[in-house]
Amino acid sequence: MFAIKTDKITKTYGDLVAVNNVDIEINKGEIFGLLGPNGAGKTTMIKMLATLLKPTSGFAQVWSHNILNEPDAVRRSIGIVFQNPSIDIELTGRENLNFHAIVYNLSKDLRKKRIDEVLDLVELHDKADVFVKNYSGGMQRRLEIARGLMHFPNVLFLDEPTLGLDAQTRRSVWGYIKKLNEEENITVVLTTHYMDEADHLCGRVAIIDHGEIIALDSPASLKKSIGKDTISLQVMEKDIFLNALTVSDLMKDMELHDVSSDKFLDGSLDGSLDGYLHLSVENGEKMIPRIMDLAHKEGVFVQSVDLHKPTLEDVFLHFTGRSIREQEAGKKEYMQRMMGARMRGTR
Amino acid sequence: MMLSFNAIYIIWLREMTRFFRAKSRVIASLSMPFFFLIFLGLGFNAAAKFSGIPQGIAYIDFLAPGIIGMTLLFDSLSSGLSVIWDRQFGFLKEIMVAPVDRLSIVAGKILGGVTTALMQGILILLIASGIGVKITGFTGFLSSIVFMVLIAVSFVALGLVFASQIEDMHGFQLITRLFAFPVFFLSGAFFPPDNLPVWLRYLTYVNPLTYGVDGLRYCLIGITHFSVTLDVLVLVCFSTLMIILSTYLFSRIEVD
Numbered sequence: 001m002f003a004i005k006t007d008k009i010t011k012t013y014g015d016l017v018a019v020n021n022v023d024i025e026i027n028k029g030e031i032f033g034l035l036g037p038n039g040a041g042k043t044t045m046i047k048m049l050a051t052l053l054k055p056t057s058g059f060a061q062v063w064s065h066n067i068l069n070e071p072d073a074v075r076r077s078i079g080i081v082f083q084n085p086s087i088d089i090e091l092t093g094r095e096n097l098n099f100h101a102i103v104y105n106l107s108k109d110l111r112k113k114r115i116d117e118v119l120d121l122v123e124l125h126d127k128a129d130v131f132v133k134n135y136s137g138g139m140q141r142r143l144e145i146a147r148g149l150m151h152f153p154n155v156l157f158l159d160e161p162t163l164g165l166d167a168q169t170r171r172s173v174w175g176y177i178k179k180l181n182e183e184e185n186i187t188v189v190l191t192t193h194y195m196d197e198a199d200h201l202c203g204r205v206a207i208i209d210h211g212e213i214i215a216l217d218s219p220a221s222l223k224k225s226i227g228k229d230t231i232s233l234q235v236m237e238k239d240i241f242l243n244a245l246t247v248s249d250l251m252k253d254m255e256l257h258d259v260s261s262d263k264f265l266d267g268s269l270d271g272s273l274d275g276y277l278h279l280s281v282e283n284g285e286k287m288i289p290r291i292m293d294l295a296h297k298e299g300v301f302v303q304s305v306d307l308h309k310p311t312l313e314d315v316f317l318h319f320t321g322r323s324i325r326e327q328e329a330g331k332k333e334y335m336q337r338m339m340g341a342r343m344r345g346t347r
Numbered sequence: 348m349m350l351s352f353n354a355i356y357i358i359w360l361r362e363m364t365r366f367f368r369a370k371s372r373v374i375a376s377l378s379m380p381f382f383f384l385i386f387l388g389l390g391f392n393a394a395a396k397f398s399g400i401p402q403g404i405a406y407i408d409f410l411a412p413g414i415i416g417m418t419l420l421f422d423s424l425s426s427g428l429s430v431i432w433d434r435q436f437g438f439l440k441e442i443m444v445a446p447v448d449r450l451s452i453v454a455g456k457i458l459g460g461v462t463t464a465l466m467q468g469i470l471i472l473l474i475a476s477g478i479g480v481k482i483t484g485f486t487g488f489l490s491s492i493v494f495m496v497l498i499a500v501s502f503v504a505l506g507l508v509f510a511s512q513i514e515d516m517h518g519f520q521l522i523t524r525l526f527a528f529p530v531f532f533l534s535g536a537f538f539p540p541d542n543l544p545v546w547l548r549y550l551t552y553v554n555p556l557t558y559g560v561d562g563l564r565y566c567l568i569g570i571t572h573f574s575v576t577l578d579v580l581v582l583v584c585f586s587t588l589m590i591i592l593s594t595y596l597f598s599r600i601e602v603d
Binding site for chain 1: 351353354356357358361364365368433436437438439440441442443444445446447448601602
């Protein structure tokens with residue numbers, strides 16, 4: 001059974017297509033990530049699934065409830081932490097949590113216990129009775145996360161959960177997301193533009209750009225799909241080493257890559273001048289000892305070894321032709337598209 | 348549809364909490380009806396005689412129920428501001444994503460708005476009697492509360508209708524004010540509607556506040572232009588209509 005299944009779900013604003021014909025199946029119990037730059041359609045997607053926005057066309061089932069005609073049933077099954085503030089700053093932290101608990105029908109005993117639990121988790125216990133307007137940005141964020149966890153939802157949506165958090169709080173939030181997922185069996189759907197977050201947390205990741213899913217798999221498979229690991233070696237007697245390498249049985253498991261010509265070499269091993277060798281291999285960490293053994297046997301001195309594994313950043317670059325970190329460029333492009341849509345709309 | 352009383356209660360409680368924490372706003376919103384009552388009431392009391400006010404009724408006695416109606420009208424409509432506020436500060440998302448039917452949300456909001464409007468209406472009534480407005484008696488006072496509630500429900504719900512359609516604070520204030528002034532002036536709050544030209548008089552007849560003020564006058568000073576039954580009937584119908592409309596529009600709100 002799926003926790004979430006979308007069917008050609010689409011949302012347009014005038015000429016701007018925010019989400020375009022997306023079909024996704026999210027399994028029960030997994031941590032699923034929507035990874036993409038700002039303006040890619042991640043938040044729109046989540047808001048439609050959370051019944052806050054109506055899709056222009058298509059539909060989705062959340063916990064087997066149709067988002068179009070069973071909104072209350074959907075709302076009962078989910079929790080959501082929004083990207084933008086959604087707390088009442090005129091109330092205290094505890095009052096905000098209490099509001100949530102009562103709206104979600106938590107019994108009085110459970111309410112008290114749970115409020116203490118989540119306050120402990122985000123380390124806001126001593127600020128619980130302070131007005132939220134006197135909180136710092138990071139504290140407000142932590143309170144929102146605490147609130148999203150209050151009612152043990154089946155599916156928890158987290159829209160950029162660690163945006164603006166310091167490294168330490170990020171780690172503890174990650175830890176708690178994993179814990180919730182494992183211990184309470186909560187399905188987690190999160191959006192992020194942090195590669196490390198998607199990589200660390202998600203069982204599967206959908207890379208989304210311009211409202212479309214361009215790749216979907218586990219982080220490991222995604223990384224594997226775009227290429228192997230690269231081992232870079234710097235050796236003193238490069239020619240000797242190259243010759244030894246080409247006749248060795250290591251060649252079955254690797255390709256040689258020459259920096260000077262930037263091409264893969266098959267047989268003709270005219271090595272580069274700076275003494276660097278680039279080897280394209282699978283399981284680089286397992287190949288390194290074998291290469292070192294060979295070098296030792298041949299009496300070749302290896303000066304340095306570097307292993308680069310593909311990252312989700314490389315995956316994004318591979319599929320879109322640009323880096324996800326080009327935040328400003330991405331934002332500008334988004335603005336231009338919005339402006340364009342608006343201008344066309346008024347004509 | 349299942350009403351969630353928990354949700355209604357906590358939404359109401361939140362409105363109350365915020366109301367009592369914003370004392371300056373309460374005083375500011377009470378000041379206008381207070382000045383109207385003092386300056387108009389005491390001023391016209393000696394100076395003017397409107398035809399249509401029965402013999403033996405002082406102008407300030409005639410005016411006081413109208414001012415209470417005004418207080419309720421303005422205060423009720425502006426309670427829609429809390430929705431605009433919630434939208435701007437993001438809290439509306441928390442409310443809209445809650446697993447409660449939209450009628451419960453609207454009911455909580457209406458109950459909150461009605462409670463605050465009612466408190467202010469009663470406060471103005473107490474001030475009025477303090478400066479010498481003669482009220483028929485304690486039963487009159489109690490029955491006037493029924494009309495206050497009816498008026499408040501009607502216009503709080505209408506305020507929510509506006510709030511569901513308008514996204515920014517200034518737009519909302521502008522439109523409610525634009526709406527509230529004619530409704531107020533054409534309700535017979537200041538003078539009996541019979542003093543108006545015929546075409547304007549018909550406007551007062553389709554104005555629900557006219558019946559609210561008329562009902563208040565019956566309860567507080569014992570005179571009525573229509574009949575109490577008609578007053579109650581019109582207000583019940585109008586407020587029911589507004590509740591249905593505001594619930595429908597609320598269920599269609601999309602929050603960005």
